Amino acid sequence: xxxxxxxxxxxxxxxxxxxxxxxxxxxxxxxxxxxxxxxxxxxxxxxxxxxxxxxxxxxxxxxxxxxxxxxxxxxxxxxxxxxxxxxxxxxxxxxxxxxxxxxxxxxxxxxxxxxxxxxxxxxxxxxxxxxxxxxxxxxxxxxxxxxxxxxxxxxxxxxxxxxxxxxxxxxxxxxxxxxxxxxxxxxxxxxxxxxxxxxxxxxx
Amino acid sequence: xxxxxxxxxxxxxxxxxxxxxxxxxxxxxxxxxxxxxxxxxxxxxxxxxxxxxxxxxxxxxxxxxxxxxxxxxxxxxxxxxxxxxxxxxxxxxxxxxxxxxxxxxxxxxxxxxxxxxxxxxxxxxxxxxxxxxxxxxxxxxxxxxxxxxxxxxxxxxxxxxxxxxxxxxxxxxxxxxxxxxxxxxxxxxxxxxxxxxxxxxxxx
DNA sequence: TTTCGATGTTGACAATGGAAAGATTTCTGG
DNA sequence: CCAGAAATCTTTCCATTGTCAACATCGAAA
Numbered sequence: 001x002x003x004x005x006x007x008x009x010x011x012x013x014x015x016x017x018x019x020x021x022x023x024x025x026x027x028x029x030x031x032x033x034x035x036x037x038x039x040x041x042x043x044x045x046x047x048x049x050x051x052x053x054x055x056x057x058x059x060x061x062x063x064x065x066x067x068x069x070x071x072x073x074x075x076x077x078x079x080x081x082x083x084x085x086x087x088x089x090x091x092x093x094x095x096x097x098x099x100x101x102x103x104x105x106x107x108x109x110x111x112x113x114x115x116x117x118x119x120x121x122x123x124x125x126x127x128x129x130x131x132x133x134x135x136x137x138x139x140x141x142x143x144x145x146x147x148x149x150x151x152x153x154x155x156x157x158x159x160x161x162x163x164x165x166x167x168x169x170x171x172x173x174x175x176x177x178x179x180x181x182x183x184x185x186x187x188x189x190x191x192x193x194x195x196x197x198x199x200x201x202x203x204x
Numbered sequence: 205x206x207x208x209x210x211x212x213x214x215x216x217x218x219x220x221x222x223x224x225x226x227x228x229x230x231x232x233x234x235x236x237x238x239x240x241x242x243x244x245x246x247x248x249x250x251x252x253x254x255x256x257x258x259x260x261x262x263x264x265x266x267x268x269x270x271x272x273x274x275x276x277x278x279x280x281x282x283x284x285x286x287x288x289x290x291x292x293x294x295x296x297x298x299x300x301x302x303x304x305x306x307x308x309x310x311x312x313x314x315x316x317x318x319x320x321x322x323x324x325x326x327x328x329x330x331x332x333x334x335x336x337x338x339x340x341x342x343x344x345x346x347x348x349x350x351x352x353x354x355x356x357x358x359x360x361x362x363x364x365x366x367x368x369x370x371x372x373x374x375x376x377x378x379x380x381x382x383x384x385x386x387x388x389x390x391x392x393x394x395x396x397x398x399x400x401x402x403x404x405x406x407x408x
Numbered sequence: 409t410t411t412c413g414a415t416g417t418t419g420a421c422a423a424t425g426g427a428a429a430g431a432t433t434t435c436t437g438g
Numbered sequence: 439c440c441a442g443a444a445a446t447c448t449t450t451c452c453a454t455t456g457t458c459a460a461c462a463t464c465g466a467a468a
Binding site for chain 2: 412415416418419
């Protein structure tokens with residue numbers, strides 16, 4: 001997996017994307033604390049200074065990775081919604097489960113996206129991706145309550161409550177703070193967090 | 205502030221505690237990403253290798269600081285409860301506000317306590333401090349519902365929901381994800397998050 | 409008083425991110 | 439088709455960091 005067959009061409013071909021993939025591997029294996037740019041370069045099979053031609057510095061690479069993360073977070077929410085059966089509230093709860101599932105499946109990436117100041121969260125590729133994911137939540141609140149977060153301040157409490165709940169669940173699960181029963185079956189897990197997410201939803 | 209008058213004695217006197225204080229300064233100013241052990245030593249006015257006699261490595265210093273953080277988090281919750289007027293539910297909500305306040309006042313420390321794998325969270329001084337803070341929450345749930353988290357699994361959902369909510373609020377606020385109105389008065393802020401925290405509480 | 413452990417200092421090392429300069433390939437305008 | 443320019447990659451270099459080892463200093467107990 002880590003072996004790099006020496007490439008035939010002097011130029012890599014698609015180093016930029018390769019580096020992002022390498023960064024995700026590096027992040028998942030070593031965590032954000034021990035993340036190393038040189039490690040990414042090694043994984044991609046290039047010299048340690050090569051990334052500089054594609055990313056201003058290590059943080060710029062992490063920014064690009066974080067943006068990809070937000071895209072995938074959004075997809076995780078929307079696909080969970082699509083699979084859900086039932087009414088609007090069930091879709092809403094399902095999107096929250098998708099949020100938590102993403103976090104649990106990609107703890108280090110999630111940490112990069114929400115808990116780190118290394119990525120530049122103002123840079124459009126990243127802020128846009130984040131905004132799109134946020135849009136799934138506000139869309140659900142709009143569908144359920146008829147209140148538009150963009151124009152109606154009264155929607156704020158619903159949006160914040162729902163987001164805080166799924167986000168808090170994610171962080172606590174990732175941080176291993178909730179000592180759930182060892183071999184808790186997936187079904188029971190989904191049932192538990194669904195009930196909790198439902199609590200945060202708009203009042204009927 | 206950063207000036208170090210050369211101390212008169214070869215030995216420092218209380219370097220261990222001074223280093224923890226220095227670490228908190230370093231953390232608050234530079235953030236966990238740029239935290240440097242040598243920077244702490246400089247703040248404390250000792251050579252770069254001096255900390256080794258008090259802490260095995262940089263992570264051990266961060267562990268001690270995190271433990272202090274959990275103590276202060278617990279105090280922030282209990283004092284907020286003590287000041288609160290009203291019934292059990294109001295006390296519960298107040299403790300949540302204390303949790304969020306602590307996070308907002310100490311963002312980098314909070315990040316160290318919950319979002320980092322650098323401290324050794326299994327080490328008793330740290331795990332005990334965390335457990336004590338957790339006990340404030342479970343105590344409130346017990347008072348409100350009569351169910352004991354330690355013995356009654358049915359208390360689990362209440363505890364997790366409440367914790368996830370205040371924790372998610374804290375993380376989102378710290379991460380500047382919630383774009384609350386610029387000069388939002390303290391009163392309105394407390395009112396907003398109190399309403400949200402109340403949502404997560406046990407069903408009446 | 410002497411000795412020894414605790415505490416502090418200096419010097420060294422490897423790893424890291426980043427800058428500078430050279431090498432190789434590809435692109436572009438004639 | 440070809441020379442020069444631009445892009446991409448490598449090598450070399452430097453400052454910073456965490457950690458280790460060796461040495462210096464102090465204080466307390468024998």
